[in-house]
Amino acid sequence: MLDRREFVSLGALLAAVDYVPRALTAAEFGAAEEFVELLVPGAKGARVMRYIDLGLAHGVGDVEAWKRGVGEWMNGKRPMGELAANELSPGTELERFFGVAKRAAIEAYALSEEGQRDWLGYRGGVHLTAFPGCTEEHG
Amino acid sequence: MAKEILDVVVVGSGPGGGIATYALCQQGLKVGLVEAGRRMIPGKDYNGHGSAHKDWEKRLAAGFKTPHWKVTDYQEKDHFVGVGDNPRHGLLKALGGRSLCWAGHTLRFGPGDFAQWPIGYDEVAPYYARAERMMGVSGFRDGLWNMPDGEFLPGVPMRCSERMLGKGVAKLRGKHREAAFVGIRKAMPSKGGAVPRATCHFCGHCMAGCEVDSKYTSANTPIPMAMKTGRLTVFLQSTVVRVLMSKDGARAEGVEIVRADGSREEIRCKALVLACSTVETARLLLAQGLANSSGQVGRNLTSHFGLTVVGLFPQVRGRDASNDDGWDYYHSMLSGMYWRDKAKKFEGTYQVQCGAGVHPKKMAIKWAPGFGESMKAQLKDWNVTHAGMNMQGMLLVSKNKFVDLDPVKRDALGMPLPRVHLHYDDSDLAMADDVIETCEEIIQLGGGTVHSSPGKATRENLVIDSNHWVGTARMGTDKKTSVVDLEGRCHDVANLFIGDASVFPAYPEKNPTLTNIALSWRMAERLAGRARRGEL
Ligand SMILES: Cc1cc2nc3c(=O)[nH]c(=O)nc-3n(C[C@H](O)[C@H](O)[C@H](O)COP(=O)(O)OP(=O)(O)OC[C@H]3O[C@@H](n4cnc5c(N)ncnc54)[C@H](O)[C@@H]3O)c2cc1C
Numbered sequence: 301m302l303d304r305r306e307f308v309s310l311g312a313l314l315a316a317v318d319y320v321p322r323a324l325t326a327a328e329f330g331a332a333e334e335f336v337e338l339l340v341p342g343a344k345g346a347r348v349m350r351y352i353d354l355g356l357a358h359g360v361g362d363v364e365a366w367k368r369g370v371g372e373w374m375n376g377k378r379p380m381g382e383l384a385a386n387e388l389s390p391g392t393e394l395e396r397f398f399g400v401a402k403r404a405a406i407e408a409y410a411l412s413e414e415g416q417r418d419w420l421g422y423r424g425g426v427h428l429t430a431f432p433g434c435t436e437e438h439g
Numbered sequence: 440m441a442k443e444i445l446d447v448v449v450v451g452s453g454p455g456g457g458i459a460t461y462a463l464c465q466q467g468l469k470v471g472l473v474e475a476g477r478r479m480i481p482g483k484d485y486n487g488h489g490s491a492h493k494d495w496e497k498r499l500a501a502g503f504k505t506p507h508w509k510v511t512d513y514q515e516k517d518h519f520v521g522v523g524d525n526p527r528h529g530l531l532k533a534l535g536g537r538s539l540c541w542a543g544h545t546l547r548f549g550p551g552d553f554a555q556w557p558i559g560y561d562e563v564a565p566y567y568a569r570a571e572r573m574m575g576v577s578g579f580r581d582g583l584w585n586m587p588d589g590e591f592l593p594g595v596p597m598r599c600s601e602r603m604l605g606k607g608v609a610k611l612r613g614k615h616r617e618a619a620f621v622g623i624r625k626a627m628p629s630k631g632g633a634v635p636r637a638t639c640h641f642c643g644h645c646m647a648g649c650e651v652d653s654k655y656t657s658a659n660t661p662i663p664m665a666m667k668t669g670r671l672t673v674f675l676q677s678t679v680v681r682v683l684m685s686k687d688g689a690r691a692e693g694v695e696i697v698r699a700d701g702s703r704e705e706i707r708c709k710a711l712v713l714a715c716s717t718v719e720t721a722r723l724l725l726a727q728g729l730a731n732s733s734g735q736v737g738r739n740l741t742s743h744f745g746l747t748v749v750g751l752f753p754q755v756r757g758r759d760a761s762n763d764d765g766w767d768y769y770h771s772m773l774s775g776m777y778w779r780d781k782a783k784k785f786e787g788t789y790q791v792q793c794g795a796g797v798h799p800k801k802m803a804i805k806w807a808p809g810f811g812e813s814m815k816a817q818l819k820d821w822n823v824t825h826a827g828m829n830m831q832g833m834l835l836v837s838k839n840k841f842v843d844l845d846p847v848k849r850d851a852l853g854m855p856l857p858r859v860h861l862h863y864d865d866s867d868l869a870m871a872d873d874v875i876e877t878c879e880e881i882i883q884l885g886g887g888t889v890h891s892s893p894g895k896a897t898r899e900n901l902v903i904d905s906n907h908w909v910g911t912a913r914m915g916t917d918k919k920t921s922v923v924d925l926e927g928r929c930h931d932v933a934n935l936f937i938g939d940a941s942v943f944p945a946y947p948e949k950n951p952t953l954t955n956i957a958l959s960w961r962m963a964e965r966l967a968g969r970a971r972r973g974e975l
Pocket residue numbers: 450451452453454455456457473474475476511529530531532533534535536537538540541542543544545646677678679680714715716717719723906907938939940950951952953955
């Protein structure tokens with residue numbers, strides 16, 4: 301018999317491995333998860349890549365762009381600062397992927413409960429009897 | 440047994456058709472309401488409270504590509520042909536039409552606006568009042584002459600950055616510009632007991648559909664009220680493909696419908712009301728050459744158009760941004776622009792709908808440079824301190840904007856697709872440039888900085904409002920230049936009435952639906968009067 305603590309940690313383990321990537325291979329998925337976590341810290345805990353991969357498998361986003369970008373990253377990692385420097389005028393596949401992955405990761409993280417709570421401090425989506433509006437005086 | 444001849448058939452159950460149906464039933468007439476769509480169940484077919492991540496797989500499997508259960512996802516696609524400067528045309532086939540997804544902005548047109556109409560403000564005002572009471576409109580009394588106050592439930596306050604914009608507008612007025620900054624007015628009851636619907640709980644996703652049915656829709660208010668009279672028959676998933684005409688072409692005798700299973704039926708009536716929405720009503724008329732001796736059906740098409748300027752207000756940094764949901768994004772608006780002092784460089788007026796706040800489900804600002812924690816902090820800060828200003832300008836009526844039928848393309852039932860022609864005129868571009876300049880000035884006067892702005896209007900960066908089209912069957916006294924008379928009755932077909940915004944003879948900057956409802960209510964009462972007098 302498992303005791304309660306063992307049961308809970310087994311649950312957490314299962315939850316972590318319960319997703320088999322649909323659009324990317326397992327290796328690509330792992331590398332993408334690493335890349336996305338550098339872009340948006342907290343993304344891994346919020347299972348952002350699961351969200352993105354599911355979408356890619358159903359025609360949301362460009363699978364080929366992800367495969368090419370992740371492939372480049374797996375072949376030769378470059379410092380994120382370097383990629384970010386060329387964000388507005390990307391010249392290489394990996395620089396282009398930086399933009400693609402960042403947009404998708406920001407959206408998926410903002411939509412996750414973790415992102416809403418830990419990043420944005422959001423406490424909405426609840427039943428209010430009155431909306432307070434701005435309650436402070438500003439200059 | 441001979442089939443029953445109904446007093447009136449109403450085609451389309453959106454705001455226009457919904458209210459006409461209620462008014463006709465209430466006046467004692469037997470009505471058939473024909474609607475192409477099905478009944479949607481709030482909370483089941485759409486529910487903005489759902490969790491994007493938890494629902495994602497289910498939604499993808501169901502063929503949706505967006506993360507939330509939004510009613511807007513059911514809007515039609517490939518149902519029209521756009522010609523010119525990226526025209527768009529919204530259509531939701533459902534009981535209630537697009538009232539299921541509207542934002543609920545409910546503004547009266549004012550006496551200045553009606554100066555261009557063949558009927559005056561005083562004629563429409565009693566219908567505005569009735570409609571507001573039925574809809575449960577919440578708002579502040581602002582005392583503006585050309586956007587009169589209505590019968591309001593308590594208004595809902597602005598967010599902090601919107602108040603900063605208000606300070607900017609106050610300074611603009613100090614420079615002798617005619618302008619006002621006011622709270623938005625919405626058909627959502629802010630207080631219980633006024634209308635028999637749930638009180639709004641300020642969860643902020645009204646356009647995704649209100650799953651508790653607090654927001655006014657014609658499916659949750661006038662149509663159930665009409666049902667209660669016992670005089671209404673509703674034909675759902677039934678598309679009108681043809682108006683049945685008398686042999687001499689002088690009278691409408693009913694409609695031919697096609698049901699979801701492909702079967703056809705004729706429904707006979709003494710009078711017919713078309714309320715299919717501006718583009719679709721024109722399409723039906725054009726398909727049969729009906730009511731068009733003037734050649735004006737499909738002409739005088741107009742809508743609103745816009746662009747967005749975003750400001751940042753560092754003064755509000757550190758404010759409580761934990762729940763900015765409210766009443767969807769826009770809580771305020773710049774109003775009064777060029778009502779009296781006409782612009783020299785363009786024709787018409789505009790308003791600017793303003794919003795602010797952190798809405799994780801639809802972040803206003805989605806990008807900041809860099810990566811990692813610093814990028815996240817920057818993005819959050821921008822969303823917390825921003826205010827968005829969205830132009831809603833009146834589009835100039837001209838020969839460059841109209842609806843006709845595509846000569847080749849047809850829908851699944853064999854009906855020709857409507858073509859929506861939009862070519863912006865120079866006046867439209869000049870108005871948009873004025874908006875950019877004014878919004879940037881207001882942001883700066885309010886103590887903020889401009890975060891993003893188009894800088895200059897071009898035909899490519901203007902965005903047409905796909906849901907505010909009006910004017911393809913305009914009202915007038917002269918049958919050579921208009922399609923319907925002052926009652927909404929077609930000049931050419933004495934028992935054919937139009938109950939949607941296609942009859943607007945002119946269009947100000949204000950949102951259309953309240954006026955659509957008021958006019959359709961008025962039309963229905965006139966029609967019922969004719970029925971009582973035996974004139975149908
Ligand atoms: C996201 C969104 C936000 C909006 N926000 C606002 C706002 O804040 N304020 C405002 O004033 N307006 C707003 N609008 C616009 C408003 O919803 C429309 O102006 C209004 O719904 C038009 O009413 P209608 O009755 O003319 O047409 P619709 O609402 O389009 O209804 C027409 C109905 O007719 C049916 N129909 C069409 N052809 C046929 C046929 N041949 N046979 C049978 N049935 C047919 C359709 O299925 C539809 O149900 C918004 C719209 C959207 C989509």
